[in-house]
Amino acid sequence: MKICVLVKQVPDHEAVIRVGEDGSLEVEDRYVTNFFDEIAVEQAILLRESQGGTVTAVSAGGGRNVDALRRALAMGADAAVMVDDPALADADGLGLARALDACLGTLEPDLVLAGRVGLDDEMGLVGPAVAELLGWAHLAGVVGLDLDGETFTAIRLVEGARETVAGRLPALLTCSKGLAEPRVPKVMQVMKASRARIDTRDLASLGVDPAAVAPLIRVAGHTPPPGRAAVRMIEGDLPEQVQALASILLVSAGGTS
Amino acid sequence: MMSAALVLVEHASGVPRRACLETLCKARDLGLSPVALVCGADPAAAAVACAPFADRVLAAASDDLERYNADAHLALAARAVAELSPVLVAGPSTITGRDLVARLSARLGGPYAAEIIDLALGADGRPLAVRAVHGGKALARIAFEGSGPCFVTVRSNAFPMSEPRAPGPIESLEAGIDPSSLRMRVTNVEETGGGRVGVTEADIVVAGGRGLGDPGNFALLERLADRLGAAVGASRAVVDAGWRDASDQVGKSGNTVAPGLYVAFGVSGSAHHVMGMDGSGVVVVINKDPNALFFQYADHGLAADALEILPALIEALGE
Numbered sequence: 301m302k303i304c305v306l307v308k309q310v311p312d313h314e315a316v317i318r319v320g321e322d323g324s325l326e327v328e329d330r331y332v333t334n335f336f337d338e339i340a341v342e343q344a345i346l347l348r349e350s351q352g353g354t355v356t357a358v359s360a361g362g363g364r365n366v367d368a369l370r371r372a373l374a375m376g377a378d379a380a381v382m383v384d385d386p387a388l389a390d391a392d393g394l395g396l397a398r399a400l401d402a403c404l405g406t407l408e409p410d411l412v413l414a415g416r417v418g419l420d421d422e423m424g425l426v427g428p429a430v431a432e433l434l435g436w437a438h439l440a441g442v443v444g445l446d447l448d449g450e451t452f453t454a455i456r457l458v459e460g461a462r463e464t465v466a467g468r469l470p471a472l473l474t475c476s477k478g479l480a481e482p483r484v485p486k487v488m489q490v491m492k493a494s495r496a497r498i499d500t501r502d503l504a505s506l507g508v509d510p511a512a513v514a515p516l517i518r519v520a521g522h523t524p525p526p527g528r529a530a531v532r533m534i535e536g537d538l539p540e541q542v543q544a545l546a547s548i549l550l551v552s553a554g555g556t557s
Numbered sequence: 558m559m560s561a562a563l564v565l566v567e568h569a570s571g572v573p574r575r576a577c578l579e580t581l582c583k584a585r586d587l588g589l590s591p592v593a594l595v596c597g598a599d600p601a602a603a604a605v606a607c608a609p610f611a612d613r614v615l616a617a618a619s620d621d622l623e624r625y626n627a628d629a630h631l632a633l634a635a636r637a638v639a640e641l642s643p644v645l646v647a648g649p650s651t652i653t654g655r656d657l658v659a660r661l662s663a664r665l666g667g668p669y670a671a672e673i674i675d676l677a678l679g680a681d682g683r684p685l686a687v688r689a690v691h692g693g694k695a696l697a698r699i700a701f702e703g704s705g706p707c708f709v710t711v712r713s714n715a716f717p718m719s720e721p722r723a724p725g726p727i728e729s730l731e732a733g734i735d736p737s738s739l740r741m742r743v744t745n746v747e748e749t750g751g752g753r754v755g756v757t758e759a760d761i762v763v764a765g766g767r768g769l770g771d772p773g774n775f776a777l778l779e780r781l782a783d784r785l786g787a788a789v790g791a792s793r794a795v796v797d798a799g800w801r802d803a804s805d806q807v808g809k810s811g812n813t814v815a816p817g818l819y820v821a822f823g824v825s826g827s828a829h830h831v832m833g834m835d836g837s838g839v840v841v842v843i844n845k846d847p848n849a850l851f852f853q854y855a856d857h858g859l860a861a862d863a864l865e866i867l868p869a870l871i872e873a874l875g876e
């Protein structure tokens with residue numbers, strides 16, 4: 301079985317992110333592989349270990365995303381492919397999906413795993429969009445997965461329910477927390493991955509017209525999140541505290557419709 | 558003629574997700590004509606619930622629409638878009654709502670923005686949206702290119718509800734689903750959350766962390782939640798410990814919530830947790846440690862033992 305995993309690099313949650321005066325984002329240079337993508341890589345490796353086959357990490361857009369490919373290699377992926385092209389510099393999720401779709405077309409996987417959402421721009425577009433362009437089934441928010449030949453049984457956690465879904469390959473699944481616990485690669489594997497060859501392709505070699513990846517959404521600017529006023533601490537002895545808390549809750553609860 | 562805003566309504570037991578109703582109201586406020594598409598095995602109740610907020614309700618009934626099935630729901634949504642040529646197509650920012658709208662945008666080649674928290678129309682009549690990025694560290698203003706429909710999913714509690722009006726007509730839409738086109742089937746459904754409203758839907762969330770000491774003490778939180786009509790949320794630490802279901806988790810790797818009131822007992826307030834609730838209205842934090850990080854993100858703080866406060870609070874509020 302051939303599994304491809306879509307990965308990207310995002311700012312670490314502890315990275316300082318500030319809005320500049322011109323509305324641009326200033327992001328501290330602390331990046332990690334997207335949390336959900338590491339879960340996807342782990343799940344792919346577990347499947348290979350139990351069923352055989354290969355795991356190929358795939359990314360688009362170049363730049364820091366190379367580090368996500370190297371992370372996947374260090375965790376145990378067999379190969380890494382990058383779609384890099386100047387036209388992808390300001391691509392949005394749909395543009396990236398078009399590039400990834402063309403690339404996956406040449407790799408011919410049976411199963412593609414992606415993250416539920418990228419913890420940078422938090423769109424959650426690329427997975428479902430790639431599935432749509434491939435013309436494949438897609439299941440979102442997968443927390444459990446069983447493969448049996450051509451068929452799979454997956455568990456997705458939706459609001460208010462845990463659903464079991466049965467389907468056939470090929471399919472694209474987006475992975476949520478709980479599916480697998482990403483392994484931490486050993487130093488040797490990290491070093492080896494840092495020297496591994498990354499198969500890099502441009503749009504022309506994939507037959508993608510650069511106009512097809514032009515962005516459809518534009519970030520007109522950023523603003524800092526609305527700040528909160530300084531906390532007001534509730535004082536007094538226990539009965540006074542409880543009374544004050546009760547009244548805050550009742551007044552605030554009344555304010556919600 | 559007024560441009561249409563098509564809202565793809567997700568519902569549970571006949572009750573539409575609040576984000577769907579809120580978006581219908583917002584569309585009307587913006588001078589768009591709100592149209593609801595309600596799919597289900599029996600969409601009647603949800604259609605009736607939408608009608609007072611919509612100019613039209615399209616209802617499609619089929620057993621294949623009982624649970625979200627991408628192939629079936631996409632086909633119907635695409636047909637509704639073709640029929641209405643809406644300027645905006647919106648769904649709730651739920652797991653399946655985000656799947657449906659993202660995939661629909663890719664099918665129709667239109668711009669998509671996820672989990673928006675504000676919406677306006679520009680001078681050219683094109684939508685402009687606001688959404689949080691990087692775990693709420695910044696808000697991004699989004700403009701949509703092109704002339705076709707713009708696709709969005711909407712966070713609950715982003716828009717106020719308006720007064721119900723005379724209900725718009727409910728028209729039935731032929732489901733016309735070819736069963737052989739369905740590539741996946743839901744084979745089992747296990748309800749979570751014990752019938753209480755979910756954390757992403759609720760007006761009020763009362764959350765508990767490891768500071769509650771043991772899983773049994775969440776019974777106190779549930780009693781408080783029932784008294785307030787709230788959902789019960791949890792930190793990742795208690796989900797990982799198996800005290801609460803993963804669907805209750807608030808934060809980076811769980812749910813993003815923005816209720817009007819968020820009350821946390823025994824939660825430390827790590828960045829991972831705060832990321833998931835920072836958009837909430839009033840935030841109240843109860844923590845034994847007067848230096849707990851969470852107080853920095855709260856409107857009201859109480860440095861006290863949650864296990865002493867909770868029983869007394871429930872009593873003060875009355876059953």
Ligand SMILES: Cc1cc2nc3c(=O)[nH]c(=O)nc-3n(C[C@H](O)[C@H](O)[C@H](O)COP(=O)(O)OP(=O)(O)OC[C@H]3O[C@@H](n4cnc5c(N)ncnc54)[C@H](O)[C@@H]3O)c2cc1C
Binds near residue numbers: 794
């Ligand atoms: C990649 C990643 C993703 C993560 N995603 C999430 C996420 O989505 N959601 C999330 O919540 N966390 C997430 N975390 C974990 C997060 O960093 C914290 O570890 C977690 O939120 C801590 O949970 P807690 O506050 O319940 O427990 P603790 O950190 O143990 O804090 C318990 C708190 O309770 C207080 N306390 C103790 N006893 C009492 C008492 N009797 N009365 C009142 N207060 C008391 C203590 O002072 C302390 O502040 C993530 C971490 C990582 C690395």
Ligand SMILES: Nc1ncnc2c1ncn2[C@@H]1O[C@H](COP(=O)(O)O)[C@@H](O)[C@H]1O
Binds near residue numbers: 306396421
């Ligand atoms: N540039 C990219 N290259 C490869 N995969 C990506 C890229 N961007 C996003 N993805 C995948 O799509 C998922 C959702 O990302 P996003 O749509 O950006 O929220 C991620 O978790 C990745 O699996």
